[in-house]
Amino acid sequence: MTTHLPDGSTLAFGAATAAYQIEGAHTEDGRGPSIWDTFALKPGATRDGRDGSVACDSYHRYEEDLDLVAGLNAGWYRFSIAWPRIIPAGTGAVETRGLDYYDRLVDAALARGVQPTATLYHWDLPQALEDRGGWLERSTAEAFADYAMVVHDRLGDRVDVWATHNEPWCAAYLGYAAGIHAPGRKEGGAGHRAAHHLNLAHGLAAARLHEAGVTDLGIVHNLAPFWPETPEAAGAADELDAVRNRIWLDPLVDGAYDDELLRVAPELADPQLVRDGDLALVHGSADWLGVNYYTPFRPTLADPTLATHPEVEAYPGVTPVSFVVREPRTDIGWEVDDLGLEQLLVDTHKRTGLPIIVTENGAAYPDDTLVEGAAGHVVDDQDRIGYLRGHIAATERARAAGADVRGYIVWTLLDNFEWAEGYTKTFGVVHIDPQDLTRTPKASYHWLAEHIGSASS
Numbered sequence: 001m002t003t004h005l006p007d008g009s010t011l012a013f014g015a016a017t018a019a020y021q022i023e024g025a026h027t028e029d030g031r032g033p034s035i036w037d038t039f040a041l042k043p044g045a046t047r048d049g050r051d052g053s054v055a056c057d058s059y060h061r062y063e064e065d066l067d068l069v070a071g072l073n074a075g076w077y078r079f080s081i082a083w084p085r086i087i088p089a090g091t092g093a094v095e096t097r098g099l100d101y102y103d104r105l106v107d108a109a110l111a112r113g114v115q116p117t118a119t120l121y122h123w124d125l126p127q128a129l130e131d132r133g134g135w136l137e138r139s140t141a142e143a144f145a146d147y148a149m150v151v152h153d154r155l156g157d158r159v160d161v162w163a164t165h166n167e168p169w170c171a172a173y174l175g176y177a178a179g180i181h182a183p184g185r186k187e188g189g190a191g192h193r194a195a196h197h198l199n200l201a202h203g204l205a206a207a208r209l210h211e212a213g214v215t216d217l218g219i220v221h222n223l224a225p226f227w228p229e230t231p232e233a234a235g236a237a238d239e240l241d242a243v244r245n246r247i248w249l250d251p252l253v254d255g256a257y258d259d260e261l262l263r264v265a266p267e268l269a270d271p272q273l274v275r276d277g278d279l280a281l282v283h284g285s286a287d288w289l290g291v292n293y294y295t296p297f298r299p300t301l302a303d304p305t306l307a308t309h310p311e312v313e314a315y316p317g318v319t320p321v322s323f324v325v326r327e328p329r330t331d332i333g334w335e336v337d338d339l340g341l342e343q344l345l346v347d348t349h350k351r352t353g354l355p356i357i358v359t360e361n362g363a364a365y366p367d368d369t370l371v372e373g374a375a376g377h378v379v380d381d382q383d384r385i386g387y388l389r390g391h392i393a394a395t396e397r398a399r400a401a402g403a404d405v406r407g408y409i410v411w412t413l414l415d416n417f418e419w420a421e422g423y424t425k426t427f428g429v430v431h432i433d434p435q436d437l438t439r440t441p442k443a444s445y446h447w448l449a450e451h452i453g454s455a456s457s
């Protein structure tokens with residue numbers, strides 16, 4: 001069985017998770033603390049005051065979870081590796097038991113005919129590195145490349161499709177500018193510094209992984225369309241696009257940050273930060289691109305009559321804006337519009353020429369409609385089915401329009417720890433009982449299994 005990037009003859013399907021959101025077992029087998037362990041303990045950091053110490057306990061129940069992936073007829077399982085399990089202090093000693101866990105996970109996926117694709121960083125930075133400055137320090141980028149090689153040395157004989165980062169925009173700007181995510185720092189332009197070091201970390205790791213023979217190396221971004229709500233907001237929308245999208249794609253495609261971005265983010269013109277050769281490392285460093293999409297954004301010039309959107313502080317240097325959010329919305333308040341996904345895929349393929357995988361797409365709904373099913377009460381999440389159906393169709397439209405989109409990976413397999421929202425927002429196609437963590441597939445799981453089965457037959 002090949003585990004290389006899908007060839008695109010038909011749309012491949014998969015399910016995604018992330019280590020901190022599902023694994024639990026936060027002190028087991030030598031795992032060190034991450035910035036999310038620390039951040040989640042701060043009063044008010046998560047909506048329900050809870051953390052990922054138990055989460056879905058997937059560390060122990062991964063076999064059952066992989067059965068669920070296989071039952072979806074999904075060919076791919078996108079998971080992330082917890083850096084603090086592998087190198088608990090961020091640099092230095094390697095924890096073999098952490099590697100053993102992912103070794104078992106990969107074998108268990110392959111044994112079920114499910115192809116594993118690993119993301120090296122889904123936000124759980126070892127706390128020891130944050131204590132030394134975290135993503136504001138160049139040394140963190142260097143440490144990341146070392147960690148990447150340790151993981152590749154162990155899993156590279158069976159995992160072919162790799163991603164360095166998941167949504168580095170969130171790690172940089174929600175983490176260091178808006179303070180909504182770990183490490184919870186609200187330091188405005190520091191977000192730009194963090195973003196550069198995340199770009200650099202990708203570039204350093206990509207060079208070494210390619211050198212070690214990896215041919216399917218990608219990076220996953222939460223690119224977003226910005227649709228100005230009024231003509232006056234067109235300039236601001238372009239600035240937002242620079243900080244959210246071009247900051248990642250321009251170095252990849254052109255090996256440079258563009259002038260508009262440098263105007264909004266003068267930090268990136270500092271030669272001590274962006275050193276000679278940094279962006280050359282990023283240039284051409286990805287073999288594929290992951291796009292995570294949930295919602296479009298509709299900026300207006302800052303409007304005090306609109307409720308403050310939690311993310312406006314995540315765009316330091318940009319003209320002050322508000323975001324208008326139209327109906328329908330999901331339970332997390334994100335507008336539903338699958339046209340955004342179609343446009344994004346077409347535009348991103350034109351811009352980069354890279355094969356694309358929709359590495360995340362899905363929806364939070366309250367899941368309060370229950371029907372009697374074979375396994376007892378089943379969540380009848382017709383709203384989620386509608387969301388998935390619409391966005392899969394949008395992905396197919398983008399393919400028909402010429403975008404080289406190879407796969408669609410649903411976010412997410414299991415209801416889990418949804419970062420600052422704690423356990424209050426459920427995105428899973430499988431329900432998790434909050435008391436005993438019993439897994440029960442929702443109606444959307446059965447719909448998706450059928451859709452995938454019929455699409456691939």
Ligand code: FCB
Pocket residue numbers: 018021166167170222292360411418419427
């Ligand atoms: C993305 C994250 C993922 C999940 C979804 C809802 O930003 O990558 O972990 O939280 O949003």
